[in-house]
Amino acid sequence: MKVLNSNSVVYAAVLLSDLSNGLSLFGNKKPQLTKRDGSEIDNFIKFKFDKSYGDSYKNSSKRNKPKLDIVKRDGYEEIELKNESSFYSIKLSIGTPAQNVTVLIDTGSSDLWVTGSDNPLCSSDDATFTGSDGSSQSSIDCSLYGTFDIDDSSSFTSNDTSFAITYGDGSYALGNWGQDVLSLQDIDVTGLSFAVANYTNSTVGVLGIGLPSLEATYSGSLAGSNPYQYDNLPLVLRNSGAVKSYAYSLFLNDEDSSEGSILFGGVDHSKYEGTLNTLPLVNYQKSSGFQSPYEFDITLQGLGISTSSKNTTVSDTQIVALLDSGTTLTYLPVTLTSLLAAELNASYSARLGYYTMSCPSSSDSTEIVFDFGGFHINVPLTSFIVTSSMNVCILGIIPRSGDQAILGDSFLQHAYVVYDLENLEISLAQAKYGSSSEDIEAIVSSVPSAVRAASYSNTWSTAATINSGGDIFTVSTTASNGTTSSGSSTRSSTSSRRTGTATSSSTGSAKDSSASSLRPSSSTIDSVSGSSGSSSSTSSTSISNSATTLASTTRSSSTSSSLSTSTSSSRTSSSNSNSNGSNIIVPSFITILASLFYFI
Structure with missing residues (x-):
């Protein structure tokens, strides 16, 4: 050598x-x-x-x-x-x-x-x-x-x-x-x-x-x-x-697609369902001296599970969630991962270092529900399943130390995300696949047709003990006229389509571009405390x-x-x-x- x-x-x-x-x-x-x-x-x-x-x-x-x-x-x-x-x-x-x-x-x-x-x-x-x-x-x-x-x-x-x-x-x-x-x-x-x-x-x-x-x-x-x-x-x-704006939209497309797209200065309304809800970025490192957010952290208000027969709230404790397109999997704090695994009948394997569970069928309709306060992003359980060479299924939601979640591609491919760097905001909606046409509208001063989420002013400020239970499925939303309504919901897409007339236009030819990762994608994956083995x-x-x-x-x-x-x-x-x-x-x-x- x-x-x-x-x-x-x-x-x-x-x-x-x-x-x-x-x-x-x-x-x-x-x-x-x-x-x-x-x-x-x-x-x-x-x-x-x-x-x-x-x-x-x-x-x-x-x-x-x-x-x-x-x-x-x-x-x-x-x-x-x-x-x-x-x-x-x-x-x-x-x-x-x-x-x-x-x-x-x-x-x-x-x-x-x-x-x-x-x-x-x-x-x-x-x-x-x-x-x-x-x-x-x-x-x-x-x-x-x-x-x-x-x-x-x-x-x-x-x-x-x-x-x-x-x-x-x-x-x-x-x-x-x-x-x-x-x-x-x-x-x-x-x-x-x-x-x-x-x-x-x-x-x-x-x-x-x-x-x-x-x-x-x-x-x-x-x-x-x-x-x-x-x-x-x-x-x-x-x-x-x-x-016209310091903003862009990210669409990862479905997991079987070999391409995604990033749209600078615009929103493609054909790529999402329901309403775009806007959240402020969280200054996660304020205590370390940062005067403003430096990465794409938002507040996750709770986590739940939806099946064809029932809805279950895993926790309604606020945590910080980093949107990280450079990570394939999703990482949650140790306690929250443990609570979720218990509801899914997954057990921690000290030998493997992961939670294992019965492999769901391809037709399994179970969804993991991410509550952002007034709206949900729903992700099929099958998107979080990792196969192995040992004939066992792994839960691809990994426990990590600290109080911050990292929402990787397994989450982001089901969300349409608008990054507003000018106003330090994120707008989210349930992603929509298979649209044959585009409905693109330029972002001028604010994200068109987006509304402030009901929880916009109720953001994470400090770490808290993660508790089980609560109710994330009774969704309260504040309309533009200031009135408040509530009801049982399992999808954010139940809200109405955008109002007004959008400017629709074609993007023309484009070669090959990329959007990425954002940030130290993977994080420390710790053994669950109390499990046997090291x-x-x-x-x-x-x-x-x-x-x-x-x-x-x-x-x-x-x-x-x-x-x-x-x-x-x-x-x-x-x-x-x-x-x-x-x-x-x-x-x-x-x-x-x-x-x-x-x-x-």
Whole structure:
């Protein structure tokens, strides 16, 4: 095995250097966006994206499904959860002449970066790189998803500003900021700043479309003075006039579909049933000094089960729920998972590290009901079932420590979600599949036809003991005229269709786009307290998990190397300015700094 040696420079001023330059680092040019054929853009932009699932993007597939496998290692067996991460990919065209690269759309980070052609870890050989701290890193094959060679582009300009980001799964990217001719499917987004990673252990780059507080240039409350934000893709689209709002809608489509779509600046009313209900984002990390929300957390008011014969409320205790399109499964606090499992007659297996249950038939009508206060999102129980090679079914709702839930794709594929980054709100409705036509309406100042949920002002504020019981099925809704009505309900789709006349239009041609993950997708999966044996389940995070800035935000996630051992890590990012742009922060330095700022 070939060993590569390198004496990387640890640039310790990463957090404080030259941030005072602020937005001037990116220039004052305001992009004027058009389609690549020169025609004008409608007041919304729709991209389609490819969906794939796996343990890493390199090994992901459209056909993969979460499953539990027995893996033999060194004479003993381990039980591993496979295909736990979700990936949404899109192709970019960068430079003059154009070079094509693939990136993952991520709702949980906010920066665009691509792999540079000079990345020393890109090699077709089975090589190992040894860093200055003695740690080793295997080489990666960068040819499949493309790299960007700045020397082959006559239009590339560097900002001489360093970029660094790391993720909870151990992947990272280090490089420099710049600008170039840039196209996203058929839309020319030249002027959007991006980073070229000349050192990364990831096979694919990331297109982050999250909140500004997640930008690698922003320090928030955890780092030094002079933080700054810049226009990432959603802001570039809005500020250029291409769309009228700082908002987008995400439609993952049904689980058998290989494509989903993201709609910037618009809502497609044909993709949901009933009424769009609006909720405010929750500032989950307020106690840690954050002045506003930095990720897509909302309040889950309760949880229930609906069958053909009865409705059962599992709990009506408020908890925080993160909408995370980078996670395939759904994670709930330990106590809530235990209460739900009991109602489903699922039992915890210390050997497997998961709840097991009788396999439901394909015609099983049982639904898990997520109550958001005045409306429900219903998810078939079968969407939460994980198969295994041991002829047993696993409940794909995983217990995790803490008071926060993570609602992954198993939930989100049944919801139509509008992310309003301007007003820090989320609008939700039950997803609708199979529509042959579109009914798209531009978002101007607020989400069209959306109404404030009855619980809009009753949001999570502090952790509480999760209690069983209650009644989430007597739904109280406040109409626009201020009157209140109540009744028994098991679906949010029973509410009336939107009022008024919508502007319906076609989206035109679009290539291939992606929406993603948002945020450290997977989280710590703890053994249920009181169960026999010492076991914890495997949790893997993906590149598309939500990133946080070293100078701004951090978020914990975990990976597990064995059934009995789990290792917690955090995902951090940082950006620094450097006069010559040549200094690189080695991964070990980032890891050390991340541990200093680690919080839950």
